[in-house]
Amino acid sequence: MGIEVVVEGLTKSFGRQTIWRDVSLTLPAGEVTVMLGPSGTGKTVFLKSLIGLLKPERGRVMIDGVDMVNDPDHKVYRQRKLFGLMFQDGALFGSMNLFDNIAFPLREHTRKKEPEIRRIVLERMEMVGLGGEEKKLPGQISGGMRKRAGLARALVMDPQIILCDEPDSGLDPVRTAFLSQLLIDVNARIDATMLIVTHNIEIASTVPDNIGMLFRRDLVGFGPREVLLTSEEPVIAQFLHGTRHGPIGMSEEKDAATLAAEAAAGHPARRKVEIVPQLQPSSGLPVRQGAIRHAARVDSMLPRLPYAAQQAIFDNRRHHAGAGGQL
Numbered sequence: 001m002g003i004e005v006v007v008e009g010l011t012k013s014f015g016r017q018t019i020w021r022d023v024s025l026t027l028p029a030g031e032v033t034v035m036l037g038p039s040g041t042g043k044t045v046f047l048k049s050l051i052g053l054l055k056p057e058r059g060r061v062m063i064d065g066v067d068m069v070n071d072p073d074h075k076v077y078r079q080r081k082l083f084g085l086m087f088q089d090g091a092l093f094g095s096m097n098l099f100d101n102i103a104f105p106l107r108e109h110t111r112k113k114e115p116e117i118r119r120i121v122l123e124r125m126e127m128v129g130l131g132g133e134e135k136k137l138p139g140q141i142s143g144g145m146r147k148r149a150g151l152a153r154a155l156v157m158d159p160q161i162i163l164c165d166e167p168d169s170g171l172d173p174v175r176t177a178f179l180s181q182l183l184i185d186v187n188a189r190i191d192a193t194m195l196i197v198t199h200n201i202e203i204a205s206t207v208p209d210n211i212g213m214l215f216r217r218d219l220v221g222f223g224p225r226e227v228l229l230t231s232e233e234p235v236i237a238q239f240l241h242g243t244r245h246g247p248i249g250m251s252e253e254k255d256a257a258t259l260a261a262e263a264a265a266g267h268p269a270r271r272k273v274e275i276v277p278q279l280q281p282s283s284g285l286p287v288r289q290g291a292i293r294h295a296a297r298v299d300s301m302l303p304r305l306p307y308a309a310q311q312a313i314f315d316n317r318r319h320h321a322g323a324g325g326q327l
């Protein structure tokens, strides 16, 4: 089962530039979370802080009793083995074939013998739909396949926490839809805690149990997917609806005068965003244990959630019950 990641009061700066401040959230064990935010709001910096590659000035990141920010390096290194990382470009070695790329962490960090390495690598390649492609070089395959190879490599060490940095970058909508399903399927198989950083609204609205959003150096929202997807908070609604009207400007944020002028002119009608049901694992795969725990957690907070979020939660459950789904 995945491990809970508890972030408390995290603040990160580079020199005089504060990236974000006082970020607190919990990635619940085995659940899938998406972190949204306009470009440059520090989503990648956040991922790197979780694994202790960057050190925030204040706050803690607690993983099974280890503080990834403040504990000594040897403890942080040990805990880092719990993570699987999937980078934007797959981060593959161009001169190695897919098999050797995916085997790399096992050869580098374990004493496993080649037959066992082979078994693990072939199993993970099968899992991400790359069976039979072992001999290909990264330069000979499509961007989508490179990402899946990056995911297979992230899986060989049996991670309990998986971090994906913009897994959709450069993918067309169809490949993005396949990748979304793959991420849910991986979660169903291994019950790892997953955090996906993306700008992609399709992924945000179909994949996660929880959504967070970073903007203007703050975590402006975090909670069950339906809470964010129905949010009237201007910055969250603007981002999810993809409109020009709202606090997010061309570079990052609009000044007060621009916002006042917009308000005086009145807001144009928003494109309606339909809240689609959350993806379920492909048929034949196990029930997502993270989704079961998520549903129990949501039940306990349900009376405190906004009415629109409650309705969206019921709609999602009704849809899956009607489709013979898991929750």
Ligand SMILES: Nc1ncnc2c1ncn2[C@@H]1O[C@H](COP(=O)(O)OP(=O)(O)OP(=O)(O)O)[C@@H](O)[C@H]1O
Pocket (backbone or CB within 6 Å): 014, 019, 037, 038, 039, 040, 041, 042, 043, 044, 045, 046
């Ligand atoms: N090592 C570093 N030293 C100094 N500044 C950095 C460093 N790493 C990141 N930054 C700055 O931190 C800010 C946030 O960067 P980050 O890459 O985390 O944003 P992001 O939200 O992931 O953006 P995008 O969606 O465009 O990938 C940027 O202004 C970036 O220049």
